[in-house]
Amino acid sequence: MKQRTIKALLRRPPGVQQLRRAAFGWSGLFAVGFAVAASLAALSARPAAADAMPTNTIMNAFVKVEPKQIDLVVRIPVDLLRGLPFPQKGRQFDLAASQPVMPLAVQLLSNGFVVLENNAPLSPTAARGRLSVDSDRSFEDYESAVAHVDNAPDLNEQILVDQADFDVHLTYPISSPTSLFKIQSQVAADLGGGTKLLVRYMPLGGGSRAFIIPGGSEPMPLNPSWYSAAASFIELGIGHILNGTDHLLFLFCLVIPFRRMRGLFSVITAFTLAHSVTLFASAFHLAPKGAWFPPFVETAIAASIVYMAIENLFGPNLRRRWLTAGMFGLVHGFGFADILAEKLQFAGSYLLLSLFSFNVGIELGQMLVLALVLPVLVLCRRFVPERALVVTLSTIGAVIASYWMIDRFLVLRQNDWPSIDDLISAARWPALVLLVGGAVGLIRKLLQRRLVRRAEEPSA
Amino acid sequence: MKKSSTILVLAALCCTPAFAQANRISNFARDSLTQSSKEITAAAEQMPADKYGFKAPPDDITFGYLLLHVADINYPLCSLIGGVPAPKLPQLNETDAKDILIERMKSSFEFCTSTFANLDDGGMQQTLDLGGAKMSRAMTILTLTGTWTSHHELQEKYLQLNGISQSSPAN
Numbered sequence: 225m226k227q228r229t230i231k232a233l234l235r236r237p238p239g240v241q242q243l244r245r246a247a248f249g250w251s252g253l254f255a256v257g258f259a260v261a262a263s264l265a266a267l268s269a270r271p272a273a274a275d276a277m278p279t280n281t282i283m284n285a286f287v288k289v290e291p292k293q294i295d296l297v298v299r300i301p302v303d304l305l306r307g308l309p310f311p312q313k314g315r316q317f318d319l320a321a322s323q324p325v326m327p328l329a330v331q332l333l334s335n336g337f338v339v340l341e342n343n344a345p346l347s348p349t350a351a352r353g354r355l356s357v358d359s360d361r362s363f364e365d366y367e368s369a370v371a372h373v374d375n376a377p378d379l380n381e382q383i384l385v386d387q388a389d390f391d392v393h394l395t396y397p398i399s400s401p402t403s404l405f406k407i408q409s410q411v412a413a414d415l416g417g418g419t420k421l422l423v424r425y426m427p428l429g430g431g432s433r434a435f436i437i438p439g440g441s442e443p444m445p446l447n448p449s450w451y452s453a454a455a456s457f458i459e460l461g462i463g464h465i466l467n468g469t470d471h472l473l474f475l476f477c478l479v480i481p482f483r484r485m486r487g488l489f490s491v492i493t494a495f496t497l498a499h500s501v502t503l504f505a506s507a508f509h510l511a512p513k514g515a516w517f518p519p520f521v522e523t524a525i526a527a528s529i530v531y532m533a534i535e536n537l538f539g540p541n542l543r544r545r546w547l548t549a550g551m552f553g554l555v556h557g558f559g560f561a562d563i564l565a566e567k568l569q570f571a572g573s574y575l576l577l578s579l580f581s582f583n584v585g586i587e588l589g590q591m592l593v594l595a596l597v598l599p600v601l602v603l604c605r606r607f608v609p610e611r612a613l614v615v616t617l618s619t620i621g622a623v624i625a626s627y628w629m630i631d632r633f634l635v636l637r638q639n640d641w642p643s644i645d646d647l648i649s650a651a652r653w654p655a656l657v658l659l660v661g662g663a664v665g666l667i668r669k670l671l672q673r674r675l676v677r678r679a680e681e682p683s684a
Numbered sequence: 685m686k687k688s689s690t691i692l693v694l695a696a697l698c699c700t701p702a703f704a705q706a707n708r709i710s711n712f713a714r715d716s717l718t719q720s721s722k723e724i725t726a727a728a729e730q731m732p733a734d735k736y737g738f739k740a741p742p743d744d745i746t747f748g749y750l751l752l753h754v755a756d757i758n759y760p761l762c763s764l765i766g767g768v769p770a771p772k773l774p775q776l777n778e779t780d781a782k783d784i785l786i787e788r789m790k791s792s793f794e795f796c797t798s799t800f801a802n803l804d805d806g807g808m809q810q811t812l813d814l815g816g817a818k819m820s821r822a823m824t825i826l827t828l829t830g831t832w833t834s835h836h837e838l839q840e841k842y843l844q845l846n847g848i849s850q851s852s853p854a855n
Contacts, residue, residue, distance in 0.1 A: 307829030309716065328712050335709075335808050335822030344808070414827055440817050652738040 268515060281419040281439075286366040287339075287407060287446060288426040294346070294396045294405065297369045301358070302388040304412040304419065308332070310355065310604045312385055317355055319379045329353055333392045338408040340443050346396035353392040357383050363391075366426060404452065406443035416440040453574040454581040457567075461585020464563050465593070470525050470628065470666040471556055472593060475622045478549055479594065480601065481540050481614050492590070494546040498553025500583050501656075506561030507568060507579050512642070512650040519636040520650075521558040526632055528552035529625035536618035547661045549556035554656075560586060616656060710803040713765070713825045718830035721793035724754060727839035728789060733782040735846050740838075749778035751785045754835050760794035761828045764812045765779060765821055766799025817827050 285298040302308070308329050311321040330353040339346045348406070354377045356362070362372035373393040382535040398405075409421040419439030425446045437444050445452060465471055478495065482488045505511055535541075564582055571578035604613055642650070731738075736748040745753070763770035776788055806826055808822040819827065843849070 305826065305830070306830075306833045307716070307826040309712075309829075327706055331708055332712075332822050332826050335820040336826075340821075347809075410811075410819045410823045412827070413819045413823065414814060416817060 226249030241506075258331075276414070281412070281415065283409065283411065283419065283421045284363045284423055285367055285407075286426065287362075287423055288366055289398075289401045289405070289407070289428045291401055291428065292397060294339060294341075294398050295370065296339060296348075296394045296396070296407075297363075297366065297373055297391070298333075298337065298393050298394075298421075299356070299363050299369070299389045300333070300411055302385070302390055303391055304415075305333075308390070315385055317383045317385060317388060319355065319377060319381060319383065322355060323379075326353055329390060330392055333390070333411070334394055336409065336411040337394065338410065338443055339396050340406040340408075341398050341400075341403045342398075343404070343406070346398065348394040348396050350395040351392065353390060353629040355383055355388035356389045356391050357381070358387050358389050360389070366424070369393075380671060386464035399650070404449060405446045407437070407446060408439060408441065408443040411439075412642070413440050433569075436566070438566065448571070448574070450574050450577060453571050453578050455673075457571070457581035458585040458588070460563070460567055461560075461582040462589040462592075463585075464560065464582075465586045465589030468559075470522075470529065470557065470566075470625075473621055473625060474525065474529045474532060474556065475590060475593060476597060477529055477536060478545070478616060479598065480617050480621075481536055481542060483605075483610075487542055487545075490546040491549045493593070495556070496587060496590070498550040499586070502554045502557030503561050503564065503583060504579060506558060507564065507575070511558055511561065512646050514640075514646050516636065516639040516642050516643055517558075518562060519632060519639060520642075521555060521562070523560050523568070523629060523632040523636050524555045525552075526554055526625050526629035528562065530622055530629055533614040533618040533625060536614050537622070542546045547665075550661060551658075687698060692739060693697070701715060705846075707733075707805045709808050709822050710800070710804050713801050713803060713829070714833065716829045717793065720829070720836065721790075721796075724832065724838050724839065725786065725790060725793070727836065727843060728782075728786050730848060731782075731839075731843060731846070735842075736782055736785065737779065738846060740842055740845050745768045746778050747839075748780070748782075748785050750838060751789045752776055752778055754831075755792035757828070757831050758789075758796050761814075761824060761831075762792075762796035762799045764814065765824055765828065766796075766803060768799045771795070777784050 281301065281304065283298055283304070285296060285302045288295045288297075302310075308325065310317040310325055310329075330351045334348045336352050345366040352373055354373060356372070356377075359370065362368040369391070370393060370521065373391045407421075407423060409419070412419050417440060421435075421437040421439070423435040423437060423446070425433055425435060427447055433446075435444065435446070445456070449458070475495075478491060479488060482491070502511070512519065532552070535548070560582075564579075568575065568578060601613075608616075698703050731747055737746050759770040759773075762768075773788070776784060778785075808820060810821050811818050812821055813825050814824065814827075
């Protein structure tokens with residue numbers, strides 16, 4: 225059995241969007257038709273409902289840096305540790321009988337978290353653990369959490385099996401409190417992003433920060449240096465564009481009809497500038513809020529591809545394409561921001577630098593894709609008539625994007641409609657583009673008139 | 685000298701983290717495997733053959749499918765944990781005869797027993813790739829034992845819904 229299937233076997237199959245993203249590689253632009261078929265096949269596959277999703281999947285943690293050690297205190301819902309053999313009395317844990325199991329639980333969980341110092345894994349030298357009721361408030365601050373875990377529990381306490389947590393305190397010796405520290409949770413990693421590790425990082429000297437680390441993530445930096453923040457966000461940007469099949473398909477539809485780089489330059493620049501505006505705006509919380517917005521953006525991204533492909537079919541106005549690219553660039557920027565929102569917390573004190581780096585990564589990824597796609601298009605034009613090539617490729621793009629659009633619209637429809645305020649908030653973005661586009665067009669016309677007048681003026 | 689060295693040894697023993705006992709996790713894996721294979725097999729045998737197609741909504745799988753699912757998880761996970769390649773077996777169908785399904789499930793537990801035989805706690809921190817999810821060997825063991833717990837609970841539920849009370853397996 226292939227390893228790829230193990231994770232799927234353990235839990236429910238991924239949702240529609242995950243399937244789509246998993247099925248397409250960035251290099252699969254020409255294989256998108258197959259990917260649609262694969263997605264449809266996967267959608268029709270039988271759900272393996274043998275493993276129910278745990279209801280409580282949030283783990284709370286403190287990471288405190290001391291001069292010679294790091295302390296990790298974590299509260300894990302027992303629902304995520306179903307394999308632990310804590311004896312039960314009816315619907316409650318038998319705490320007295322559970323005590324012999326504690327060292328095993330602690331030893332297992334000491335292997336459930338990876339703490340790195342300058343990318344070298346640390347080993348805990350001390351560990352304690354206990355069962356707790358999930359209504360316990362000790363994890364509101366670090367000191368109470370440590371005191372709670374380190375104290376022996378009252379063995380007469382009644383802890384219901386489905387309302388229990390396991391608390392663990394791990395101590396790791398470190399070489400310096402100023403090192404770069406990273407953390408990864410491998411507890412129930414088979415659930416992927418279904419679990420979350422909420423970390424409150426407390427460096428030596430104050431200035432604590434909070435992070436939400438999705439399950440299955442790589443080790444995440446808690447105190448990045450400026451260069452490691454920049455490098456990781458450039459990498460994130462490149463990875464995002466190369467894995468973002470919808471962004472790539474849009475880019476592809478955008479460039480299909482162009483025969484010269486000169487015309488393409490203004491289109492790509494407009495797209496880049498526009499998506500940068502909304503990307504930065506989102507990072508500073510200026511994007512419309514509400515559960516409707518992310519599925520709306522996803523649907524609009526799919527619609528942008530359909531529009532661009534149809535425009536290609538019916539004779540595109542390439543001179544004005546920069547305006548369309550700019551308009552849709554705004555939407556794609558919100559889409560880029562979606563992934564960034566989760567990761568920006570790991571930027572440390574370098575928010576602007578990380579944003580800029582992410583944008584650089586996206587541009588690098590775009591340039592890489594164009595560097596591969598454009599020569600292929602030039603080559604194809606040698607063998608296939610220009611119009612036939614544009615029509616064929618645009619039709620494929622339109623069909624795939626239409627499927628996405630309908631699929632995403634169905635998700636969007638399940639959300640509440642936006643309020644009037646939300647709509648006004650959302651409308652300012654296209655209004656901004658129209659305003660900027662109009663201003664650019666006006667300036668261009670004025671310049672053209674001036675040039676014509678100069679040319680018509682009799683030479684002295 | 686002897687006294688001070690005894691004190692030193694005692695001090696070292698006291699300072700050794702309690703959680704670092706040799707082969708605690710491996711022994712847990714073996715014990716859990718023995719117990720769970722007995723329980724899951726006993727429940728499978730208790731369910732009448734004509735009820736293997738029974739579904740318990742909303743758990744949209746049949747009892748027969750559940751047994752295949754247990755085997756389908758045991759082979760790759762025990763293979764990863766033990767570092768032994770899983771055998772290539774013919775595909776079975778959930779509608780196959782009860783004996784065939786039980787045999788497949790039993791053989792998967794036997795495979796796990798053989799892969800766990802030489803397991804020790806030496807490489808428990810080693811990261812294993814579960815096809816996307818990366819977990820230490822220790823966490824993979826915990827995940828596997830967790831699936832046994834869940835699957836046995838589901839079996840019990842199916843038996844209950846058919847008016848069968850599960851008798852505890854013979855040790």
